[in-house]
Amino acid sequence: MEICIGTKNPAKINAVKEGFQSYENASFIALNIPSLVSEQPFSDEETIQGAVNRAKGAVLEGAGDIGIGLEGGVHRTRDGLYICNWGALSTVNGEVFISGGARIPLPCEIEKQLLLGGELGIVMDQYANKHNVRHHQGAIGILTNGKITRSAMFTHVMDLLIGQYEYKNK
Numbered sequence: 001m002e003i004c005i006g007t008k009n010p011a012k013i014n015a016v017k018e019g020f021q022s023y024e025n026a027s028f029i030a031l032n033i034p035s036l037v038s039e040q041p042f043s044d045e046e047t048i049q050g051a052v053n054r055a056k057g058a059v060l061e062g063a064g065d066i067g068i069g070l071e072g073g074v075h076r077t078r079d080g081l082y083i084c085n086w087g088a089l090s091t092v093n094g095e096v097f098i099s100g101g102a103r104i105p106l107p108c109e110i111e112k113q114l115l116l117g118g119e120l121g122i123v124m125d126q127y128a129n130k131h132n133v134r135h136h137q138g139a140i141g142i143l144t145n146g147k148i149t150r151s152a153m154f155t156h157v158m159d160l161l162i163g164q165y166e167y168k169n170k
């Protein structure tokens with residue numbers, strides 16, 4: 001079973017491999033697939049669209065059995081800006097499954113910079129005084145004191161995707 005992952009971000013790739021760890025016949029290929037949405041998605045809808053575009057693009061370009069798209073974004077609420085994360089699993093037969101990840105509010109100073117057009121990955125590096133947070137613990141890892149890393153959060157998203165896929169195909 002060939003799993004085509006629509007990113008080269010190691011935090012996401014780890015989560016996909018973790019999700020499929022009980023699949024002994026799984027092989028993985030990581031491809032740079034465009035999300036076809038903004039670099040910084042600004043709603044659940046846009047973030048979901050990015051995840052679906054990457055999943056469909058990955059299975060097509062990798063000519064595998066399953067495509068995975070994982071996308072991070074932010075979502076505005078009356079109480080401020082929340083970090084949001086979405087995943088999509090698409091099969092070569094055209095089935096698409098979707099799942100969402102944990103969400104937490106972003107501090108006001110981060111929100112202000114995003115509203116001015118900043119990208120969370122870059123803003124987060126400055127805020128945490130770290131390099132390439134997006135490839136490591138992620139904003140969620142920084143803001144939860146390392147309790148939930150970006151990989152752990154996306155592993156949960158993967159379990160939700162694979163579980164739905166298994167239920168539909170059993």
Ligand SMILES: O=P(O)(O)OP(=O)(O)OP(=O)(O)OC[C@H]1O[C@@H](n2cnc3c(O)ncnc32)[C@H](O)[C@@H]1O
Pocket residue numbers: 006007008009012039040041070071072073083119120121122124133134135137138139140141150
């Ligand atoms: O290489 P890709 O797969 O594109 O990985 P990415 O880190 O850019 O991740 P996304 O495109 O899914 O995320 C969209 C934007 O949100 C940012 N982002 C989302 N979640 C984040 C997190 O946990 N930590 C840091 N940045 C995050 C990221 O920097 C992007 O600007």
Ligand SMILES: [Mg+2]
Pocket residue numbers: 039
């Ligand atoms: Mg990106």
